[in-house]
Amino acid sequence: MTIPTHTALDPRPTPRGLECGQKPTEPKSPLFVAVLGLAQFGIFVALLGPVMVSMALKVNSLVTDPTERTSAVGLVLGVGAIAAFVGNALFGRLSDRTTSRFGRRRPWLVGGVLVMALALLAISQATAIWQLAVGWFIAQLGANAAFAPYIATLADQLPEKQYAKVSAMVGTMQSVSILAATAIATQFTENMLALFMVPALIGVITVVGYAAVLPDPVLRERPAPLDLRTLASTFWVNPVKHPDFGLAWWSRFLIILSSFLFTTFRLNFLVDRVDLTDAEAAAAVFTGVLIYTVVLVVASWVAGVISDRTGRRKGLVAASSLLFGIGVAILAQAHSLPAFYVVEAIMGVAYGIYVSVDLALVLQVLPNPEDSGKDLGVFNMANAIPQSAAPFLGSVLLASGAAAGPNYQLLFWGAAIAAALGALVVLPIRKVK
Incomplete structure (x- = not known):
């Protein structure tokens, strides 16, 4: 049976020669x-x-x-x-x-x-x-x-x-x-x-x-029935056979965990530690994110230029992860809105450097160029899993010693340690300078 190549939502026919799986050239x-x-x-x-x-x-x-x-x-x-x-x-x-x-x-x-x-x-x-x-x-x-x-x-x-x-x-x-x-x-x-x-x-x-x-x-063409074992194997790369990829995976996991331990409870921190109202805290979060975003864009561009000119990736990724951890550690001691904004700026610099260089590093340590889509899918788990774990782990850390209220100091020190470990695991990677 012939399947139509146009739809009610898009009345134009499928471009000549363009089929599923075919790469466009225009x-x-x-x-x-x-x-x-x-x-x-x-x-x-x-x-x-x-x-x-x-x-x-x-x-x-x-x-x-x-x-x-x-x-x-x-x-x-x-x-x-x-x-x-x-x-x-x-x-x-x-x-x-x-x-x-x-x-x-x-x-x-x-x-x-x-x-x-x-x-x-x-x-x-x-x-x-x-x-x-x-x-x-x-x-x-x-x-x-x-x-x-x-x-x-x-x-x-x-x-x-x-x-x-x-x-x-x-x-x-x-x-x-x-x-x-x-x-x-x-x-x-x-x-x-x-x-x-x-x-x-x-x-x-x-x-x-x-x-x-x-x-x-x-x-x-209707695809063959989906095999669950095949589906499961699609999202796995052996870290023993491909240690550089495994180390890069753990680096991303740890920096995302550190970031979400901070962002998940940021508004509550401003309400409980800085004594803001809900409306004031929401406004402070906006100002903090504005500072973070502006600094991130600038730092990302500068770091990208430096990395491409020097060919250096590993040191920049490690330094940015460590700087992010320092920013969260400072927040563990903070009780004021200006200190919060300073930390947002520090973490904006750190994460801007990280996002501009880390993907280049990852692309250089992919196990098999023919399976780059699958391998990048595995790598994206390092983004998704800590986002799932951070709210639960953060709740546990905040509840520890909670007689005097949420334990933000323990939460942020935990985030700082995760970022520092993320910096350390990058260093043994061999394929990238």
């Missing part, structure tokens, strides 16, 4: 690239608003005890991070195998972002912590049902000569979305419906807009 238009970037922006605005500010504000509206608040935030965000970890791999593989007449990616883009929006609506109206946990779990599943196919469209649609420029733009959109998410949150601290639904609507509009212009080829 560059995409500036309009397409702009809409692609806006979709990245929209998804992350909807997701990072709750992670950075909104979920803590929602929990604070339901719980009064400071220790119970931090435990509840850790529980809700931790459950959602598990959904993100499972959903990203699952829906990416399912979209590869989708035979819809609307294309492989488009149904997941539209369906996923709508599920996310409905779950965020339910969260805004929730009256119990368990409802927040269930709602955030579903929201993360929906978001990743859209995001995993979205990332796959970069490989589907872009010729190699556009990889670097578009990837840089997508990365910039993620940083800008963090700033936008916190800015939106500061405007709606007293309105839970708007707090969650304004970012959700931005996500829906931008992702559906991208789906509408996406020339998504139709998969013409």
